[in-house]
Amino acid sequence: MSGEFSDFTDFDAANPIRIAVFGVGLIGGSLALCFKGKPGVHIVGHSVNPASIEKYVALGVVDTATTSLEEAAKDADFIFLCVPVGRLEEYVDELSRLPLKPGCIISDVGSTKASVVRHADKLGLSGAVFIGGHPMAGSERSGVEAASLYLLENAYYVLTPTASTPPESVGKLERLLKHTRAHIVKTDAVQHDDIVGAISHLPHMIAVALVNQVAGYNESNELYMRLAAGGFRDITRIAASDPIIWRDILLSNRDVMRKLVRDWQDEMERFAALLEREDGEGIAERFRSAGAFRSQLPERRKGMITPLFECYVDVPDHPGIIGKIATELGQEKINLSNLQIIESREDVPGIMRLSFKQEDDLDRATSLLKSLNYEVHM
Ligand SMILES: NC(=O)C1=CN([C@@H]2O[C@H](COP(=O)(O)OP(=O)(O)OC[C@H]3O[C@@H](n4cnc5c(N)ncnc54)[C@H](O)[C@@H]3O)[C@@H](O)[C@H]2O)C=CC1
Numbered sequence: 001m002s003g004e005f006s007d008f009t010d011f012d013a014a015n016p017i018r019i020a021v022f023g024v025g026l027i028g029g030s031l032a033l034c035f036k037g038k039p040g041v042h043i044v045g046h047s048v049n050p051a052s053i054e055k056y057v058a059l060g061v062v063d064t065a066t067t068s069l070e071e072a073a074k075d076a077d078f079i080f081l082c083v084p085v086g087r088l089e090e091y092v093d094e095l096s097r098l099p100l101k102p103g104c105i106i107s108d109v110g111s112t113k114a115s116v117v118r119h120a121d122k123l124g125l126s127g128a129v130f131i132g133g134h135p136m137a138g139s140e141r142s143g144v145e146a147a148s149l150y151l152l153e154n155a156y157y158v159l160t161p162t163a164s165t166p167p168e169s170v171g172k173l174e175r176l177l178k179h180t181r182a183h184i185v186k187t188d189a190v191q192h193d194d195i196v197g198a199i200s201h202l203p204h205m206i207a208v209a210l211v212n213q214v215a216g217y218n219e220s221n222e223l224y225m226r227l228a229a230g231g232f233r234d235i236t237r238i239a240a241s242d243p244i245i246w247r248d249i250l251l252s253n254r255d256v257m258r259k260l261v262r263d264w265q266d267e268m269e270r271f272a273a274l275l276e277r278e279d280g281e282g283i284a285e286r287f288r289s290a291g292a293f294r295s296q297l298p299e300r301r302k303g304m305i306t307p308l309f310e311c312y313v314d315v316p317d318h319p320g321i322i323g324k325i326a327t328e329l330g331q332e333k334i335n336l337s338n339l340q341i342i343e344s345r346e347d348v349p350g351i352m353r354l355s356f357k358q359e360d361d362l363d364r365a366t367s368l369l370k371s372l373n374y375e376v377h378m
């Protein structure tokens, strides 16, 4: 939990607004932090657990908190549903039975969109409007303790209005979401699930499968685990994601995922056949085409799978180096989020990975370290 943005001024103490957040975890808490403390804004957090509501207030993420759904929703101008995907539809059902403020905008942050949008479309929401949402940034961490004001900054935030969504409600939600500093993208819910299935849900499944495969080998030889400390650990970071959150995402997007798994199996079969034929040129070609597509990906956009701004620095392998670089950055007031030696052998220089939550810190760190004659790579 961290920070404060201060340069938005369009909240107006004379026209107070009430924002309700159901499920104040990583994403709900991060959203709440973007609105908290603005003039005329009251944020109420909802949890089914009495101990959680005390924590939300004590941490200063919300103004008030309650275990009563009615109390949280009463008079709300905006309601954000930030619970696991498998719970979203029942929350929409419960809200549809309440006397909501006319014009109230209900949005969610679920990683899948088609099922909840279809469900809300079928219900009458007594004067309220549902607009599906998905902030496309996050991490493998969960819970309100992991929430951050900066989590969504510079990420894409997808909204999935339908043909019947009033454009003025979409505009109102977009204006509010400016406070996240995310970039709004509007698309259709079904298309969202196809794309996000391929670029986020499939990679999470692959990471989990890969870790479980290696865990199996490790049962008969523990050297697997010891040697996996470097690159393997990095590329499988997302396998540490919350099991319940991901159970719900994959089940909700199961039709898309079944097709993606079949396509993935085809890709693997293609590799197996190349190995069988000892087709070196074919293998190299797979790498060339992947490299060519990857080189065209937008650079440094914070989002899924790479939530931080990062650079790599070649460093001599000696004990004081971590402290030295951290001090140099600290003296320039550059906020470092994480620092890690990812390669350390006696005969070669190490590689240090520096992570920043904000692009500006990355840019300043890169310039500083280059000026100090470090080799810096992106
Ligand atoms: N983790 C990530 O990186 C991202 C997650 N999302 C979506 O955001 C939503 C929330 O995920 P996170 O914030 O990561 O999870 P989280 O575990 O940090 O927060 C979930 C919140 O929902 C509450 N909750 C859990 N089970 C509940 C239940 N059965 N009934 C009522 N409340 C319950 C928890 O107390 C917590 O406040 C999910 O729908 C997820 O798909 C969207 C973008 C990124």
Ligand SMILES: O=C(O)C(=O)Cc1ccc(O)cc1
Pocket: 110, 111, 135, 136, 137, 138, 139, 140, 200, 238, 303, 304, 305, 306, 307
């Ligand atoms: O940790 C990562 O890199 C992620 O990919 C986080 C993430 C998880 C779920 C989403 O719907 C969006 C982003």
